[in-house]
Amino acid sequence: MDRAPNEIEALIAQIARLPGLGPRSARRLVLHLIQRRDQSLRPLLSALDRVAQTAQICRACGNISTLALCDICADPKRATAEICVVEDVADLWAMERGGAFGGRYHVLGGTLSALDAIGPEDLRIPELVTRVQQDGTREVILALAATVDGQTTAHYIADALSPLDVQVTALAQGVPMGGELDYLDDGTIGAALRARKAV
Incomplete structure (x- = not known):
């Protein structure tokens, strides 16, 4: 049996768990991403991977950043x-x-x-x-x-x-x-x- 539909359904289920998205919105989003892999899906995956590797809590204020100090705390102005x-x-x-x-x-x-x-x-x-x-x-x-x-x-x-x-x-x-x-x-x-x- 072809596993692709099950994998796609698993992706839809994960997307549907995000705030503000339900099953129907998740299906439309996943379909859009699959149909535009090079323009949308691959850049999104790359960005998600970078954030997953670097995201952290700013040690000064508690904001989310990719550095120890967020842009706001690091801004001398x-x-x-x-x-x-x-x-x-x-x-x-x-x-x-x-x-x-x-x-x-x-x-x-x-x-x-x-x-x-x-x-x-x-x-x-x-x-x-x-x-x-x-x-x-x-x-x-x-x-x-x-x-x-x-x-x-x-x-x-x-x-x-x-x-x-x-x-x-x-x-x-x-x-x-x-x-x-x-x-x-x-x-x-x-x-x-x-x-x-x-x-």
Whole structure:
């Protein structure tokens, strides 16, 4: 029996597991890639292999990079006195897409959640406190989701930073309750960043 259809079905099943793609979208994508092997499939495989070999977590901020320091942390033009704290890398990318922030970032790796048993020790909060102490940070901007877990995390961070000489602010108008940064448009993110307030 010819194995090709089974292998193709296995590829479709793997693609369908990706966020935002279901079985029908995965079938269309795989068909497109197979029909355009030289233009699409082989370059994609090469890029995936390079990323699989080199992708790592930035040692300073927690962003994904192919080097020990991501492009943002390595950029001498970025302001070092401001750190924008985000839940995950998707939120960092959303902030960067808007182009409204010129400082550095700190990726927590999640939010505090009693239901999911995620405590402060499971997040990169101690690393944030250390960065603020060592880097001469003047402002920490909490760009966390307007959810119960996001707000709980924001208050915990504000308390952890309270002994330090740093202003702690949070995104304000423009971010709806229950909203997540990755789903907001660039203008909304920019307006929220400009209208941040003290926590």
